[in-house]
Amino acid sequence: MNFEDTPQEAAFRAKARAWLEKNARLRPADEIAPNLLGERESADVIQRAKDWQTKKFDEGWAVLTWPTEYGGQGLGRLEAVVWGQEEAKFDVPPNIYAIGHGMLGPTIMAHGSDEQKQKYVREMARGQVVWCQLFSEPDAGSDLAGLRTSAVKDGNDWVINGQKIWSTGAHFSDYGMIVTRSDTNAPKHAGLTYFIVDMHAKGVEVRPIKQINGGSGFNEVFFSDVRVPDANRLGGVGDGWRVAITTLMNERVAIGAGGGAGRFKDLLKLARATKRGGRPAIEDSAVRQKLADFYIRSKGLQFTGYRTLSALSRGATPGPEGSIGKAVGAPLGQEMASFAMELQGVLGAVNDRGVSPQDALWQEMYLGTPGIRIAGGTDEILKNIIAERVLRLPPEIRVDKDRPFREIPTGSVKG
Amino acid sequence: MNLEFSEDQKFVQHTAREFLAKNAGLDVCRKVLESKTATSDPGLWKGVAEMGWLGAVVPEDLGGAGLGHLELVLIAEEIGRSLAPIPFSTSVYLATEAILLFGNDAQKQQWLPRLASGEVVGTFALAEGAGEPDLASVATRFENGKLNGTKLPVFDAADAGVAIVVSQGAQGPVLALAELAGKHVEKTALESFDPSRTLAKLVFCDAPAERLGDGGGAAAIETLLDRAAVMTGFEQIGGATRAFEITREFTLGRYAFGRPIASFQAVKHRLAELYAQIEIARSNGYYAAWALSTGNEELALAACSFRAAASEAFEKAGEEMIQLHGGVGFTWEYDCHLFYRRAKWLSASLGTPSAWREKLIQRLEAKGAALVDDGE
Ligand SMILES: Cc1cc2nc3c(=O)[nH]c(=O)nc-3n(C[C@H](O)[C@H](O)[C@H](O)COP(=O)(O)OP(=O)(O)OC[C@H]3O[C@@H](n4cnc5c(N)ncnc54)[C@H](O)[C@@H]3O)c2cc1C
Numbered sequence: 027m028n029f030e031d032t033p034q035e036a037a038f039r040a041k042a043r044a045w046l047e048k049n050a051r052l053r054p055a056d057e058i059a060p061n062l063l064g065e066r067e068s069a070d071v072i073q074r075a076k077d078w079q080t081k082k083f084d085e086g087w088a089v090l091t092w093p094t095e096y097g098g099q100g101l102g103r104l105e106a107v108v109w110g111q112e113e114a115k116f117d118v119p120p121n122i123y124a125i126g127h128g129m130l131g132p133t134i135m136a137h138g139s140d141e142q143k144q145k146y147v148r149e150m151a152r153g154q155v156v157w158c159q160l161f162s163e164p165d166a167g168s169d170l171a172g173l174r175t176s177a178v179k180d181g182n183d184w185v186i187n188g189q190k191i192w193s194t195g196a197h198f199s200d201y202g203m204i205v206t207r208s209d210t211n212a213p214k215h216a217g218l219t220y221f222i223v224d225m226h227a228k229g230v231e232v233r234p235i236k237q238i239n240g241g242s243g244f245n246e247v248f249f250s251d252v253r254v255p256d257a258n259r260l261g262g263v264g265d266g267w268r269v270a271i272t273t274l275m276n277e278r279v280a281i282g283a284g285g286g287a288g289r290f291k292d293l294l295k296l297a298r299a300t301k302r303g304g305r306p307a308i309e310d311s312a313v314r315q316k317l318a319d320f321y322i323r324s325k326g327l328q329f330t331g332y333r334t335l336s337a338l339s340r341g342a343t344p345g346p347e348g349s350i351g352k353a354v355g356a357p358l359g360q361e362m363a364s365f366a367m368e369l370q371g372v373l374g375a376v377n378d379r380g381v382s383p384q385d386a387l388w389q390e391m392y393l394g395t396p397g398i399r400i401a402g403g404t405d406e407i408l409k410n411i412i413a414e415r416v417l418r419l420p421p422e423i424r425v426d427k428d429r430p431f432r433e434i435p436t437g438s439v440k441g
Numbered sequence: 442m443n444l445e446f447s448e449d450q451k452f453v454q455h456t457a458r459e460f461l462a463k464n465a466g467l468d469v470c471r472k473v474l475e476s477k478t479a480t481s482d483p484g485l486w487k488g489v490a491e492m493g494w495l496g497a498v499v500p501e502d503l504g505g506a507g508l509g510h511l512e513l514v515l516i517a518e519e520i521g522r523s524l525a526p527i528p529f530s531t532s533v534y535l536a537t538e539a540i541l542l543f544g545n546d547a548q549k550q551q552w553l554p555r556l557a558s559g560e561v562v563g564t565f566a567l568a569e570g571a572g573e574p575d576l577a578s579v580a581t582r583f584e585n586g587k588l589n590g591t592k593l594p595v596f597d598a599a600d601a602g603v604a605i606v607v608s609q610g611a612q613g614p615v616l617a618l619a620e621l622a623g624k625h626v627e628k629t630a631l632e633s634f635d636p637s638r639t640l641a642k643l644v645f646c647d648a649p650a651e652r653l654g655d656g657g658g659a660a661a662i663e664t665l666l667d668r669a670a671v672m673t674g675f676e677q678i679g680g681a682t683r684a685f686e687i688t689r690e691f692t693l694g695r696y697a698f699g700r701p702i703a704s705f706q707a708v709k710h711r712l713a714e715l716y717a718q719i720e721i722a723r724s725n726g727y728y729a730a731w732a733l734s735t736g737n738e739e740l741a742l743a744a745c746s747f748r749a750a751a752s753e754a755f756e757k758a759g760e761e762m763i764q765l766h767g768g769v770g771f772t773w774e775y776d777c778h779l780f781y782r783r784a785k786w787l788s789a790s791l792g793t794p795s796a797w798r799e800k801l802i803q804r805l806e807a808k809g810a811a812l813v814d815d816g817e
Contacts, residue, residue: 314802336445
């Protein structure tokens with residue numbers, strides 16, 4: 027049991043820090059780190075993000091845990107955490123690779139052919155090309171295996187038709203990973219096939235969707251007779267569900283606690299700066315109790331994450347702890363934002379960076395965190411997963427599991 | 442960084458679990474709880490002493506096992522799982538720990554071997570009636586080698602032969618060591634919310650006592666409480682986990698509407714939430730145990746966080762246990778109330794969750810700008 031850096035970790039931290047100091051601006055302690063939830067980044071920001079990634083790649087600081095043959099550094103997850111902690115202290119462009127590097131790269135490495143791995147993974151690490159995840163559909167979100175976008179074999183190609191939705195970053199992506207239905211006579215999980223698609227191909231149309239926070243980080247993506255070579259198939263025909271599961275398993279780890287847990291210090295600052303009954307809010311015992319509760323849960327989540335890492339770095343599969351992060355962390359972030367706005371009293375209603383405390387950080391967070399509770403598995407789905415996979419409680423009753431897909435009834439969200 | 446216990450430490454835990462499974466079934470707890478006269482299970486106390494747990498962190502030349510606190514917290518977790526009806530937490534984490542930390546050589550020689558062998562039970566007297574104990578308002582006086590005042594409630598006091606008493610000396614709070622035999626100390630048993638663990642009122646009337654080492658002072662007493670909070674927290678995690686496991690088993694075996702109640706989503710989600718709460722508390726515990734075992738200054742924050750989280754996790758587990766058992770959960774015959782009672786008793790024993798949350802914020806404020814967010 028040791029919470030401190032080992033000598034190797036300390037040396038790695040110092041090296042990372044030195045490189046960052048040479049190449050980026052250290053954010054002063056009193057500067058609020060920007061809130062990056064679903065902004066529609068400008069072409070200029072995207073290019074800066076890509077250039078930062080390529081610089082890291084060229085100098086040995088990109089995708090640290092990936093094997094060297096794919097552009098990584100073959101390092102452990104603990105080093106990646108150390109790197110992340112240090113990089114977060116610097117003013118660097120937004121990370122537009124959470125999906126590609128966190129989920130899609132690992133999926134190609136796990137299921138791709140040698141040719142696919144050679145062709146895509148290194149380029150993905152270098153970052154001049156960006157990838158998106160094309161899973162959800164208007165009628166298939168939590169019930170992802172209910173998806174309907176069709177893939178029909180035609181010679182050496184597949185022809186894809188249908189609609190994907192909520193595709194984060196599709197508007198600046200060059201490639202996407204898509205799950206399609208290739209057989210409607212098979213039961214729903216058995217008729218799926220997974221592909222890599224070129225987002226610039228003919229028949230792919232990306233339309234932004236405006237989110238509740240005014241940003242447009244995600245999109246609708248329409249496929250009209252899009253031809254995809256069979257060489258782009260990942261895994262076997264009809265084996266798409268298994269491949270998709272790899273992506274989803276990585277997704278929960280990649281999303282992690284998301285948003286709230288790292289903001290405690292900002293919340294404490296706010297409680298000191300705002301007044302209640304003429305006195306600093308921090309002197310109010312109800313406020314103190316709440317703050318303590320947030321601190322305790324945030325820390326507990328952070329250490330739970332470290333437990334997972336400790337298990338992983340010894341080569342064990344992550345314990346149950348892995349699935350707790352997002353299930354607890356996402357609602358916690360929303361609760362913290364809500365409380366921060368309450369602390370602001372009437373100013374809670376002001377969403378004006380010039381007037382609202384801390385550059386309207388909390389207003390933006392309160393508008394952003396509901397998305398985190400839905401993306402990558404809703405709170406409810408995650409609790410089902412903890413209950414079934416970790417606690418081994420009986421699965422949900424499935425009325426559609428063994429029937430041919432085309433016979434399954436459906437309702438629609440459109441209205 | 443490594444957040445796992447070593448193989449040797451896990452072995453200590455495994456041995457403890459086996460021993461307690463054999464010697465401290467829930468029937469042992471129930472027997473004391475239902476008895477009008479028993480204050481603990483003497484056989485179990487003796488067995489635990491023979492295992493070396495009472496002197497786990499006492500040096501070998503003073504009759505202890507010479508283990509570290511990382512081993513002791515794992516033993517604590519097992520004690521917590523078993524709901525052992527013995528005054529372990531007070532005697533080991535408070536009385537023995539206090540003498541180890543602050544006693545002078547003569548006091549260590551005199552008391553540690555007897556505490557480690559189980560011959561003497563130690564207790565710790567802090568509270569003086571309603572509210573959260575706070576050092577500044579302690580009224581019990583310690584002057585010229587004499588103690589005067591009333592302590593209530595005193596946890597695990599029934600069988601105790603020696604007490605570490607938080608009292609007011611000439612220059613503020615000090616720790617005094619007093620033997621409890623003799624006519625200068627009056628001990629009155631109080632009805633306990635968890636009758637498998639005792640409570641008493643102690644009235645000191647010119648009771649002879651000595652200062653523990655150079656007496657501690659407020660900061661030292663706070664450190665003692667922090668350390669005890671971490672160890673007690675592991676008992677609470679143990680109790681919570683066991684309550685959770687029993688409840689899970691029950692929901693798998695109980696049928697309603699033609700299926701196990703564990704298959705209803707409302708039940709599954711409650712169990713998932715409880716599980717997450719316990720694991721998050723446990724993670725805070727690992728951090729606190731590391732700080733305890735290394736003497737790291739982070740202990741001041743980690744102890745508060747863990748103690749509050751562990752108390753609430755065990756309380757919640759007791760509540761959910763009864764609810765998910767349905768009617769039988771509300772019967773005397775089922776064991777749910779054993780957990781429900783123990784959870785509340787342990788929560789109150791060293792300051793409630795809200796007291797530890799308040800302490801946490803005081804300490805965070807004192808830390809001020811040095812506070813960093815390194816959360817993911
Ligand atoms: C910000 C954001 C980014 C996203 N990015 C991507 C992306 O890049 N690529 C992509 O493919 N998708 C993406 N998604 C989609 C996301 O994965 C889905 O929105 C999510 O899985 C939920 O599906 P749904 O929206 O269809 O809601 P539904 O599945 O219809 O859920 C509606 C409600 O019903 C509940 N519910 C559903 N099933 C159950 C059940 N079995 N038990 C209990 N409750 C249930 C849900 O919890 C929810 O509260 C993103 C979503 C968001 C919000």
